[in-house]
Amino acid sequence: MSLRATHRDAGPVTVVDLSGRITLGDSSALLRKTIRTLLDDQRRKILLNLADVDYIDSSGIGELVSGFTAVKNQGGDLKLLQLTKKVRDLLQITKLYTVFDIYSDESSAVRSFN
Amino acid sequence: MLPIVAFTLWLSRAATSRKMTAGAKHLEITLETQVESVNLAEEMCLRVAEAAGFGEDDCYRIGMSVREGVINAFHYGNQERPEKKIYLAVDITAEKLIIHVLDEGTGFTLADVPDPLAEENLLSTSGRGIFLMRAFMDEFDVVQGRTGGAEIVMSKRLPGPGGNSENGKGGR
8 A cells, every 4th residue: 555645734733644654665755755845835843643554664764764854954843643553663673762752642742842 | 567587486285275384385586676576575475474374463574574675685785776686585394484585786794784773873764674674583694695695584483373473572
């Protein structure tokens, strides 16, 4: 299943709803393009909703890290919302669980940007 | 175009039964150096793992490891050069499922691979594939292959009655 990405506003925060797999190829490229487009549009408070992402490979992890760094470098913040078990386990064993700010509840996540 | 160059399958008579546990079986496939090969290799090995009786969690770990092995061959080994090939082989013995991924690059040694868990590498955008294969499989090694490139050899013990191998939790 390829990746789908849509975004919506939650106050000053842009929530990106992702669904599918983030893997080598088109899906990683779509995530990169989505984040770069938001940054170009001066949106620097980005919340990636991963509730419907059930699979990420090392390329997808790399793309999440790349997006995180790109947003930070522009003075913004990129946070993660609603990880599935597989994705949470993957971020834990790669120690990225300590790097990303991760939330299970959208309103708490949105408030945390203030 | 399908990313398959050659496909060979030898299965014992027992392979026609639901669980392929009696007798050794061997399957090999030659893949083009292209992104589609990664998905194809994962899908093929998932089918084999399911047929061998692995549970859902182990199938996920095996599929991810195959995926990472072929990504490694595609990107680092063959440098994404389309004239080079990737050789994938799967063996099922009485004890374990063994996967070989061979590229046509110049090879590498595990000691030279940076630790992705080191503080200075945590924000690296690459370099986690080897780590994931090691975490998800019971045995993992890299040797020099017949092509001169790197050959990843990794295995997982066949499951017990519960459907998960001993290292069912992964995450070493």
